[in-house]
Amino acid sequence: MDFTLHELFADIGIEGQKKLCEKTVTLVGIGGIGSSVAEILARAGVNLRIIDKGRILEKDIMKQCLYRLEDISKFKAKQSKKILEEINSQLKVKTFHEDLHAGNIFLIESDLVVDLTNNMATSDLVNKYCLEKKIPLIFSNYAGSKGHVLIVDRSQYSGVGPCVNCIREKLEFKDKSKLGVYVPVTYLLASLVASAVIKNLLNYGNVAKLLNVDVMKTDIRHESVEKDKKCSVCSVL
């Protein structure tokens, strides 16, 4: 893989690109945001662990860039590995067709975890494990034309930033299944998530922040978020 464009980009350079190729990121969920994040990271040389038990449905084709009509009913994780290795043959991709639970949460262990599960019970497990193991975590979800990206990086571990549980009311969408999806939101969020991953792996931007987007309004805002001192997860660690 020729990484000349990143190597010429001053904020990455030859050393930065070498570092990216040595890193491994876990994607929990490879659907709407996850498939685009995986593609961007594969092209950037970042190795991947992909955890997703799901199979490809016809409605997924509308917003999940790694899949085609002929892939319907195949396992998402297996199919994404095939496509990602075709894009970058030097890439190391490990896949797990499993739902995460307390007994296998160790599978997420890597340099950084991206939580795209769309399931708060699983997100709670991921959040707690990342806090305990001090693994940077990026969380994203969406509904309609709106979405969030929460970056929980190393600032959290010095007690400064919030965890997912501290601000969970800001992250959840009520009646999500009735809101549909405006497809461009998944691509915008994927781009923001992938950039946050790369910057974190290169130690840029170590400030916990929440991004709120509304694509229909062409609106992206940073929101300052703080640790909840009474949080049942991070305040007791």
Ligand SMILES: [Zn+2]
């Ligand atoms: Zn917390």
